[in-house]
Amino acid sequence: MAELLNVKPTRMELLNLKRRITLAKKGHKLLKDKQDALVMEFFTIYDEALSLRRELNQKMEEAFKALQRAQMEVGVVRLREIALSVQPNREVEIRKRNIMGVPVPLIEAESFKRTPGERGYAFVSTSSSVDVVAEKFEEVLDLIVRLAEVEETLKRLAKEIETTKRRVNALEYIIIPRMEETVRFIKQRLDEMERENFFRLKRVKALIEARAQGEGA
Amino acid sequence: MKIAVLGDSDTALAFKLAGVHEVYSFKETPLELERLRNKLRELVERGDIGIVLITERLAAKVELPDVRFPIILQIPDKSGSAFGEEAIREIVRRAIGVELKR
Numbered sequence: 001m002a003e004l005l006n007v008k009p010t011r012m013e014l015l016n017l018k019r020r021i022t023l024a025k026k027g028h029k030l031l032k033d034k035q036d037a038l039v040m041e042f043f044t045i046y047d048e049a050l051s052l053r054r055e056l057n058q059k060m061e062e063a064f065k066a067l068q069r070a071q072m073e074v075g076v077v078r079l080r081e082i083a084l085s086v087q088p089n090r091e092v093e094i095r096k097r098n099i100m101g102v103p104v105p106l107i108e109a110e111s112f113k114r115t116p117g118e119r120g121y122a123f124v125s126t127s128s129s130v131d132v133v134a135e136k137f138e139e140v141l142d143l144i145v146r147l148a149e150v151e152e153t154l155k156r157l158a159k160e161i162e163t164t165k166r167r168v169n170a171l172e173y174i175i176i177p178r179m180e181e182t183v184r185f186i187k188q189r190l191d192e193m194e195r196e197n198f199f200r201l202k203r204v205k206a207l208i209e210a211r212a213q214g215e216g217a
Numbered sequence: 218m219k220i221a222v223l224g225d226s227d228t229a230l231a232f233k234l235a236g237v238h239e240v241y242s243f244k245e246t247p248l249e250l251e252r253l254r255n256k257l258r259e260l261v262e263r264g265d266i267g268i269v270l271i272t273e274r275l276a277a278k279v280e281l282p283d284v285r286f287p288i289i290l291q292i293p294d295k296s297g298s299a300f301g302e303e304a305i306r307e308i309v310r311r312a313i314g315v316e317l318k319r
Contacts, residue, residue: 039313046309053302057293064295067231080230089236092218094267094288105288107267112235119236130234137235141220148268148290154305156285158312 005182009189021179028171035164042157049154052147063136070129087120102160104153112141218267221260228294254279
């Protein structure tokens with residue numbers, strides 16, 4: 001049994017409440033549609049995120065193997081020196097996009113892959129295994145940028161779904177039942193008042209008639 | 218916008234080779250973790266960093282700020298991924314209320 005709203009049982013309030021119930025139901029339907037659409041969007045992105053994650057894990061494993069090989073071949077210290085002379089890679093552009101009113105990031109980036117010449121370290125003093133490492137991790141970066149977008153989108157959608165769900169449930173299980181219960185209460189109360197009034201009139205009429213008879217006699 | 222990497226020395230070295238703009242390496246001592254927290258805060262507040270990559274191992278040791286920008290992404294380190302997919306599943310569990318097997 002839902003608790004009642006704190007209103008006076010008047011006809012005005014009854015009309016008001018009925019109007020509010022229609023509005024709440026309309027809002028509830030809208031929110032529910034939004035939730036369904038969000039969930040559908042969510043699943044498309046979920047699949048993408050999961051497969052990207054798997055790919056990334058696999059790629060990084062390979063890349064770290066390549067790194068190990070290079071470390072053994074060139075030496076850890078030497079590799080660090082080489083890393084110091086690497087030119088910074090391209091930057092990314094982050095924009096905003098809207099999915100069902102949820103702002104999600106849209107990352108624009110060119111591929112991070114470069115030719116060995118663009119990397120900036122000297123060829124003579126390095127071995128090809130260094131090139132392999134750099135290449136592998138550039139590929140990893142490409143993946144990471146895509147994953148960053150997808151996973152962030154997923155997170156934001158999830159948050160939005162959660163709040164929408166909460167709102168839908170609040171309307172469905174608390175606000176609307178409470179208002180309906182109050183409408184029922186007001187109706188009963190008004191009926192009761194009408195019956196009382198009717199009875200009072202009858203009683204008064206009977207009294208008047210009795211008095212008239214008494215005077216006539 | 219730039220990409221920043223926070224990780225152990227090997228991860229840092231690898232991403233440095235790939236030409237990531239800002240690379241910081243941290244060990245797992247209390248002092249270094251404090252440095253990591255400060256660096257993380259700085260990167261979030263700076264505004265010219267678009268993506269922050271942090272290894273799962275380090276991410277587990279500090280609390281990641283809950284911000285919309287920059288994007289913070291956890292990446293596996295040389296010992297592999299412990300919970301990359303698990304993290305995604307957790308998001309789904311919270312949002313939908315049921316776990317999905319795919």
